[in-house]
Amino acid sequence: VSQNASKLPSKILELIDGFRASKALFVASKLKIFDHLKGKGPVKAVDIANDVGTSVCGTERLLDACASLGLLEKAPQGYSNTDSANTYLTSDGKYSLHGYIIHSNDHLWPLFTNLESAVKEGSRQNHRAFGKKADDLFKDYYHNQEVKQRFMAAMHSIAHLTARDVATAFDLSQFKSACDLGGCTGALAHELVQVYPNLSVTVFDLPEVISNTSYFQPSGQHVAPVTFVSGDFFKDNLPEADLYILSRVLHDWPDEKIHVLLSKISAVCRPGSALLVAETVLDEQKIRPSVAVLQSLSMTEGKQRSGSEYKQLLEKYGFTDVQIKITGNLLDAVLCFKKSLSL
Numbered sequence: 001v002s003q004n005a006s007k008l009p010s011k012i013l014e015l016i017d018g019f020r021a022s023k024a025l026f027v028a029s030k031l032k033i034f035d036h037l038k039g040k041g042p043v044k045a046v047d048i049a050n051d052v053g054t055s056v057c058g059t060e061r062l063l064d065a066c067a068s069l070g071l072l073e074k075a076p077q078g079y080s081n082t083d084s085a086n087t088y089l090t091s092d093g094k095y096s097l098h099g100y101i102i103h104s105n106d107h108l109w110p111l112f113t114n115l116e117s118a119v120k121e122g123s124r125q126n127h128r129a130f131g132k133k134a135d136d137l138f139k140d141y142y143h144n145q146e147v148k149q150r151f152m153a154a155m156h157s158i159a160h161l162t163a164r165d166v167a168t169a170f171d172l173s174q175f176k177s178a179c180d181l182g183g184c185t186g187a188l189a190h191e192l193v194q195v196y197p198n199l200s201v202t203v204f205d206l207p208e209v210i211s212n213t214s215y216f217q218p219s220g221q222h223v224a225p226v227t228f229v230s231g232d233f234f235k236d237n238l239p240e241a242d243l244y245i246l247s248r249v250l251h252d253w254p255d256e257k258i259h260v261l262l263s264k265i266s267a268v269c270r271p272g273s274a275l276l277v278a279e280t281v282l283d284e285q286k287i288r289p290s291v292a293v294l295q296s297l298s299m300t301e302g303k304q305r306s307g308s309e310y311k312q313l314l315e316k317y318g319f320t321d322v323q324i325k326i327t328g329n330l331l332d333a334v335l336c337f338k339k340s341l342s343l
């Protein structure tokens with residue numbers, strides 16, 4: 001190793017190349033290479049190319065890139081999945097991130113291609129990336145079945161991966177009923193009923209989402225039921241519950257919308273009822289974790305918050321005893337209680 005090697009700005013070089021690595025992972029996922037290799041011994045590039053319907057030389061380069069990134073094993077007999085590819089990259093893996101990867105490729109990649117304009121203009125770049133300006137973030141996703149399914153699969157990937165840590169961040173056994181507002185496919189709800197068998201859980205989401213949840217339900221005899229209710233949390237009555245949940249909802253919306261939502265939740269909460277917020281909580285400098293800071297660059301009208309900002313926000317709407325638990329997973333948890341009348 002030459003003396004200069006120790007002076008190499010490896011972090012910077014890695015960042016310069018980051019887009020190539022992301023795209024290699026995205027394309028291998030889109031082509032379902034990891035699904036193709038699941039449960040098989042080593043497979044030759046030519047056989048993968050024939051089955052997937054791609055060029056041999058291109059496939060070989062992509063497979064080598066994946067091996068170099070640690071996603072595949074390469075041996076003289078061919079390529080095979082690593083354990084983590086089986087768990088996270090196959091579309092039916094235990095903690096599949098396939099849905100989130102496809103969303104990253106099809107939706108976030110075009111948005112981030114326009115990051116320079118996004119920074120100059122301070123706005124989301126839907127019009128540049130997709131040729132249209134959406135008035136509501138979610139109308140974007142729900143206007144066609146394929147895009148909706150892709151978005152829900154992306155939400156499901158992350159929710160499933162984080163659900164256990166969110167559900168157990170605090171002891172929630174004192175609650176009898178919970179309502180997960182914007183609970184999407186019910187991934188967190190299903191984890192909650194597993195962890196707290198006496199808790200009855202309702203998922204509340206837009207009708208377009210609720211009508212599409214069946215695909216995502218866990219199967220098996222011992223799966224406890226979860227109730228799905230459709231509605232608009234800005235306009236409609238919220239289901240009764242003694243624990244409300246907002247997971248990855250607050251960061252999407254501007255202050256005026258948050259005002260409507262938190263006022264409504266606060267109004268329906270009885271003293272002693274609680275609100276559980278699941279978000280990535282930023283450090284006080286608001287530069288870590290980078291996953292949340294980078295997410296901000298998609299320029300939704302909402303924002304990521306630090307622990308003290310969540311505390312201040314929740315207290316403003318009559319919640320007290322705000323506790324924050326950094327889980328070490330992608331989502332942290334914030335629990336707070338509706339003030340009793342005497343306080």
Ligand code: SAM
Pocket residue numbers: 138155156158159181182183184185204205206209231232233234246247248249252
């Ligand atoms: N809570 C899920 C999670 O953590 O994976 C999903 C988070 S996703 C970023 C936001 C969810 O809020 C979506 O499922 C979306 O359909 C829902 N949502 C958006 N606007 C809504 C509204 N006005 N009323 C009810 N749900 C809404």
